[in-house]
Amino acid sequence: MRRTLAVASGLAVLAASACSAPVPPRSAAAPPATPTGPAVLPAPTGGRPVGTTVLHLTDESRPDPWNPDVDARELKVTLWYPTEQRHGQRAPYMTPQESELFLKGSGIAGVPSGTLSRTRTNAIEDAEPARGKLPLVVLSPGFTKPMSSLTSLAEELASRGYVVAGIDHTYESHVTTLSDGRVAECLACDSDTDPGFGTRVVQGRAADVSFVLDRLPSQWDGSGLIDRSRIAMVGQSIGGAAAVAAMVKDSRVRAGIDMDGTTYARIPRSGFSRPFMFIGSEQHVPGGGDSSWDRDWELLTGWKRWIVVTDADHQAFTDLPLVGPSLGVTPAPGVLPAARAAELTRTYVAAFLDQHLRSRRQPLLDKPSPRFPEVGFCPATCGRS
Template identity: 75%
Template sequence: MRRLLILTAGLTLLATSACSTPPPPRADAPPATPPGPVTLPAPTGPHPVGTTVLHLTDTSRPDPWNPDADTRELKVTLWYPTGQRDGQRAPYMTAGEAKLLLKDSGLSTTPYDTLSDTRTNAVRDAVPAGGRFPLVVLSPGFTKPASTLTSLAEDLASRGYVVAGIDHTYESYATTLSDGRVVECLACDSDTDPGFRAGLVQGRAADVSFVLDRLTTTWKHSRLIDRGKIAMAGQSIGGAAAVATMVKDPRVRAGIDMDGTTYARIPKDGLSRPFMFLGSKDHVPGGLDTSWDRDWKLLTGWKRWLVLSDAEHQSFTDIPMLADVLGLEPLPGMLPAARGAELTRTYVAAFLDQHLKSRRQPLLDKPSPRHPEATFCPATCARP
């Protein structure tokens, strides 16, 4: 079911049960006020964060979803270290994007500014800091915009990474093109076709390779990027795309799949570059999704398989932090939104610091008493 914010194992629409009658309000109780705009958690690294948006067009191939487009246009949001602390904060998304996103998510009565007024921490079009930094590509889940990974992106940029979030056009409920049009999800019309997801991740791999070509050569700040230190992380189908990209493009030196069933097949001789699975309980060995069991055997280099207790599919994104203003609430026992964001940031940054910056991270060697939610698999994971 194509619902952005009705989460698989965690978030439900606020509603009064038909089987119970709520108590009458107290006469002296103040009227309820809607929650104010959400402010994303502050980045934890030493650098202020800048951000900018690029619209890139790949003229070498037609768009896979729009038969009327003989080129592939992508929106890429970049986050990067800057020395600039003051300035206009970048919008989380535009009102036009929020309108389509909420409509197609089944939340059309929610005011658009509920999402578009979400407060970020990055300074819009700030001057980049000097130096060269590793590059991390982020790919969102199917129907989701890259903005749903903003908290993670800002944190990585503050720690000294250039981060590129890709909006895979026509695969999200809302993507803004270079001419200002906001286009919808054409791929959603095909998502029940045989082989759809396998083809989807291959298309995303092509998107990533094209973006790498452009960012490392023609982008005006390409000097920021250390071309020998590139990684990719994604959530859901974006995590599956990290596998597909690494199989096709050797420039991606390390990868992370955040709770994504994998569809790209790893060659029989294996994938020797560092890789980490970071997921929810559905991804324990022998669990509901067995694709990680299959691929674990083919990861022949450094690898980790971590499961966060009480996490659900969207715990690795911003969505739980937006639940309150969207009229959604977590089910009892679900990992709190702030803690989910903290754990995601911590383990993703540790992986990248170890494999792109050669800084050994003991956190990745064994369970941590400070992070008891993280279980190391497959040896210590409980099977269902």
């Protein structure tokens, strides 16, 4: 089943799939609007300038899981980090070719093919990293999505003093540009109805994460900035499911967040004590359409939170609602506005990381807040009002 990016609830959302919770039915979508000008990602709130750079890493120890003609796993890793540099060239959101292939793969027509390449980011390309020892956060995007779909969150975390390593999982996205300029498209999309597909994806991503953690110290000149005793992982959709798999496989990942992803990795029956947070749409209320969180909640024996955001769609935790207007997509009534969804995502993810990688207690994570009435804590105060 190929995924198409549909105009549902007035937002660009992925069709229901084996890799994500189904999108709850809404009222009929509004017709596409006239595209606006280039999208502008919200400015980071952390106060520190952000730099970014790209690494290309090749794991010679294993063949690519999706391309039988490739005997090594090649990954693109985008790093975001604090810098002292306040001026310079802003990093591109996508190249024109990446924008074209992503829009084509997602079924979006009627807009210039390079539209997303004109999205304005906040990070300075190849800026010199700041000094210090900072926690590392690994990001993993949803199925068919490039890493750029989580740019707003990555920039926010870097501005707050984190190093962020975002992984493009090759052949699982509509487009990944490799080291020599070759473009890898979504070969995994040909297998996504196979039995055990979700499990296969998260196991492969867990291997990708461990390899990146192994190689960063020797492959990035700024790696001295990373405190390797403080590592967390955050992912959206199948990327969130991969956070569970990576933590089960690799003890270096101390804490994790799943943003609206059905889980597949099996947690040991003896339990799992490292901190973990689920944050998602109303599909993930206890007893809702996706039972995987109910199952895994019982096996999480350490610090844990299960947060549901009212009126959030599956893509609310990504940049897609933010760039939607540039594609002629406007939200329907009753859908969480893009700016608010971004604020909630950034705030709760950062609070979790501050508490578990910096030992800074966050009362926001203890109970519902009047600042964020959309947020419910499961199983007590979540669900539809």
